[in-house]
Amino acid sequence: MSKTITLDEAAKLLLSWNNIEILTHQSPDGDTLGSGYALACALKAKGKNVRVITCEEIVGNFAFLKDGLKTDEDFVCEKVVSVDVATPSLLGVNREKYENIIDLCLDHHVTNDMEATYKYVDSESAAAGEIVLKLIDALGVEIDKHIANCLYTAIATDTGCFKYSNTTGDTLRAAARLLDLGCDSQMINYTFFELTTRKRVELEKYIYDTMEFCCGGKCAVIYITCDIVNKLQLTDDDMGGIESIPRRIEGVRLGLTIKEKSENLCKISARTNGDVSANEFCKNFGGGGHAAAAGCAINENIQKVREMIISKAEEVLNEGNC
Incomplete structure (x- = not known):
């Protein structure tokens, strides 16, 4: 059973530790990477030896986040x-090694079900970055550029x-x-x-050509197949943010993106725009997330x-008399 602690208590723990690994989630986004590397740099400033663990090499648009962070060769x-x-499956290829040895879990997902010795979860924060900002203050580290x-x-x-419904006054401040x-x-x-990129333009053309509407136009579904990924030689940067495309269409209340990862895995x-719970929808398939943004496999x-x-979309939207 994890012990829930305050941010000040989390800071005291971190200050008492030395060789620290920071885990990020698979299919990494700006929040897990930005928060992870920010915390790593702050801990380095306090004399700690730190290593950020990712499921894949960080290249492209996110590469700058790693600038200046070096780990000693004899790190243990x-x-x-x-x-x-938010959940063990998001550890991806690192799950087997780390799932049962996490000392501190920092997160903002209301659905968080990670097991850790200590946990700090604030679902009112729009991003983990908000939490880490406060934590760095509690560590007494001056925030550099x-x-x-x-x-x-x-x-x-x-x-x-700052366009999504999770944005608050605290977020903007x-x-x-x-x-x-x-x-x-x-x-x-x-x-x-x-x-x-030009590849992104080609991808969006494909998406609009193959987009499917259901539930009287209240649900839009887009597809990213292995074939199109290989044909266009798409990278994660090329595909970043495509999940928001269906939600932008007038009348759509639930936007769904299917990414084919292999023959039998999607x-x-x-x-959503808030009136339909993306979290509840994805929980039907063993996933979860936030009210307006969630995922599953x-x-x-x-x-x-x-x-x-x-x-399931037809069932959910009909239940809501949509």
């Missing part, structure tokens, strides 16, 4: 901290550049403070919300997955 892990990891960039990336990407501390918001906003992302072929999620 003593304590493990997870950041923005790089840490500010990491935290701004975390918060901006998890709120859709945190972002404003990071701007005052020197973060390069222009670079970050351009990189993650404006910059595109990842599903659900996005289904071990079936893409056609079967399509049938399953459209059937």
Whole structure:
């Protein structure tokens, strides 16, 4: 059974530890990476030896988050901290090694079911980056430009550049403070919300050509198949943020994205504008997340997955008299 603690207590624990590994989740986004690297840099500033653990090599748009973080060659892990990891399956290839040895879990998902010696979960925070910002203050670390960039990336990407319904006054105040501390918001906003590639343009053309509507237009479904990923040689950067496309369409209350990962495995992302719970929808398939953004994985072929999620969408939307 995990012990729930305060941020001040979490800070005291971290200050008493030395060789620390920070876990991020699979299919990493700006929040898990930005928060993880910000915390790592803050702990380095306190003289700690720290290593950030990812499920894959961090390249492309997120690569700058790693700047300046070096780990001693003789590093031997003593304590493990997870950041923005809501459930063990999100540890991906690192699950077997780390699932049962997490010392501190930091998260903002109301659905968090991680087991750790200590836990701090604040579901009122729009991003883990908000939590880590407060934690760094509790650690007594001065936030430099790089840490500010990491935290701004975390918060901006998890709120859709402050457009999503999870954005609060505290979120905006945190972002404003990071701007005052020197973060390069222009670079970050351009990189993650404006910059595109020719492959991304081709991907969006494919998405709009194959998009499917159901439930009287209240649900839109888009597909990313292995074939299109291979044909266009898509990277994670090319596919970043595509989950928001269905939600932007007039009349759509539930936007679903099916990503085919292999012949019998698909990842599903659900996005809503708040009146339909993405979290509750994905819980039907063993997943979860937030009210307006959630995900799950289904071990079936893409056609079967399509049938399953459209059937559930019709059930959910009809229950709501939509």
